[in-house]
Amino acid sequence: MCPENPLSRREFLGRAAKAGATLLTAGAIAYATHAPDPPEPASDALAASGLPDFSIPEAGKRMCIARGVDRTRTLQLALQALGGIETFIRKGDRVLIKVNAAFASPPLLSATTHPELVSELTRLCLNAGAAAVQVTDNPINDPASCFALTGIGQAARGAGAEVILPEERYFRPLTLKDARLIQNWPVLLRPVAGATKLIGLAPVKDHHRSGASMVMKNWYGLLGGRRNIFHQDIQTVIAELARMVKPTLVVLDGTMTMMTNGPTGGSLSDLKETRTLIVATDQVAADAFGATLLDKTAADLPFIAKAEALGAGTADYRALSPIEVSA
C-alpha cells in the first residue's frame, strides 16, 4: 500500500494547530459580537409609533343617532346631520373601511357588518371624491369564505371598493407605547399604512367574553397571531385597541342587535330589532350609547371606562349632544 498523504508528523501537527487556532479565533469573535436578545422589529415608522391618527380635529367630537330599519337611509341621514360625508372625506382620500367579517355567516344573522352598509358607505366615499376605498378585516378562519358568505366582499366590490384579504406579508409587529398587552404584536398594518382616512363599521352584538362587541372591539380584527390569548384580559385589550386606533369616523349598526349568544349568534331568536344606527367621531361615546341597545349601561362594560381612562374618548355620550334623526 502506498501512503495517500505523505504528510510528516511535524507537518500534520503544524496544520492541525493552525486549524485549531482558526476555529478558536472565529469562535471567540462570534462569542464577543453576538447579541443575546432577538433583533428589534423592522425599523418601520408605523411599527415604532403605532397607527397614524386618522381623526379630523376640526370635525370635533360629534355623534348622530339615526332611527329606522333601512340601513342605507339611516346612514345617509346620519352623515347629512353631521355635515355630510364631505366633512370627513376629501377629494383624493384613500379610505380604509374596517368591517367585522369575523364569521362566514349570512347577513341574516347580524353577526357581521351588513353588506348594505358596506355598499352605501363605499358609494358615499367615492362620491365625495375618494381616490380609492378599501375594505378589510382579519377573520382568523378562512377570510375568503368570511368575505364571500357575509356578502361583504360582493357588496364592496360592487360599489367600487377593493377588498383586502389578510396575508402574512401585510402584518408588522407593533408596540403600543405604555401598553400592557399590545407589545411587539403583529398588526394588519399594510392597508392602514396606505390609507388617509379610516372608518370603523361594526354591528352591535352581545359577546360572551367581553359583554359586547361594537366599534372598539371591531379593531380586534386588526390583530394577527394567536390573538385569542387576549381573551384572558379582553377588557384591557379592547381599551388598548381603542387607544391604538384613532379613526376618522365610526359607524355602529344597531338596526338589528344580537342580544344573546354572541358573538356568533346563530338563531334569529338572538336578534332584536332596535332600529338604530350611530355615526360618531368618538368611538367610546358610540359604544357607550350602543350598550343601551343591549339593555346595558356603559358601566356594565368595563372596556368603555378603560378606554375613556386611556384617552380614547368619552363614555358620556350625552356630552356630545347627539343629533337624533329618523328615517
Add this chain to the structure above:
Amino acid sequence: MSDVCSSTAHPPRGPRSRRQTAIGLIVLAGLAAITVAVYSIQFRFNPAVLNFLQGAAVATRTSASVEPLLDLPEGVSPMSPAERFDRETLSDKINGKAELYLSAGFIRLDCQRIALAGRPDAWIEVFVYDMGSVPNAYAVFSRQRRSDGTPLDFAEFAYRAENALFFTHGAFYLELIASGRDERLLAFMEAVARSFMARRPVASAAIAERDLFPKEGLREASISLIPADAFGAAGLDRVFTAIYAADGGEMTAFLSRRASAQEAADLARFYVDFLKTYGGEVSLADEPVRDTAVIAILDMYEVVFSQGAFLGGVHDAPSREKALALAGRLAEKLKEVPRVP
C-alpha cells in the same frame, strides 16, 4: 514498487503549491463574501420571523376531518371541506364564544357547510361539538337555549328556531344553522340531524338532576347546567339552575351534586363567603336544613345550604320568605336521593 509510489504520492511541489494557493484564495474570497452578506442582511430582519415566533399573523387552514362528517341525502352537496378544531383552535372558528365550550369540557368541533343542489345561496352549516360527556353536552345546549324555540321530538334535548336546529346526542352538541328561513332548508336540516344520529348510535343517559327541581312554578325549559364560575363565583362549578315564577318576576333555584357531604358543605361555605365579600349580609335559618344561610344582597335574597352530597339554594329571590319557601321545596326533593357519606 517504490518508483510507482514516488511518481504518484510525491508530485513536484512547486507548481501544485501555486495552484493550491490560488484555489485557497478563491475559497477564502468566497467565504469573505458570504461573511459580508450575512453581516449586512442581519440588519434587515424579516418581521415574518417574529410573527412566526408569536404565532402566524394569519392562521393556516384548519385540518380536515379524518372521516366524512355527514351522510348527505339526495339533493345536497358539500359547499366546503369538513374542518376540525380542537381546544387550541376553537376560537379561530367561534371567537369569543369559545370559552363557553372550553369551560364545559370541549374536546373538538367538526363542521361543514352543505348547500342545496343548484341553490348556492341556500346552505346550512353543521357544527358537531364533541363535549366528552352527556352532562357537558347538556351544559352548552342549555346555556344557549332560545326561549322561543319549538321543541323537537327526535332527541331528548332538541328545538328548532326560525333558521336553525339545536340538539344534543350523547356527548355531542349539534347546531345546524341555515342561510335563511327557507322551509326546504329546515326540512333538510332535520333529515341531516336524523342521519347523524343514525350513523352514531349512543347509549341514552339521563340528566338525573333535572328531576330534582320541584315542579310547581318551574319553567321547564329553563333548567340549565353552568359548568364553571356559576353566579360569578370562580370555583362554583357544575351547578344546575332552574327559573321559577315569583310575583310577576323570577327567581332561580340551584343545586350541585358533589363527591361527598363534606365537599358540599365546603362549597356552601365558599359561596356564602363569596357573597359576603360583595356586601352580602348573612343570617342563619333552621329551615330547610340546620344552618341554612340567608344572604341579603343588592336588594335580593340568596339562600345557601348543603344536604347530603348536594349544594342547594335559591338565587336572586325578591324576598326572604319566597327564597326560603322555594329552598324548602328543593330540600324536600333532594331528600328523595339516596344519601352518600
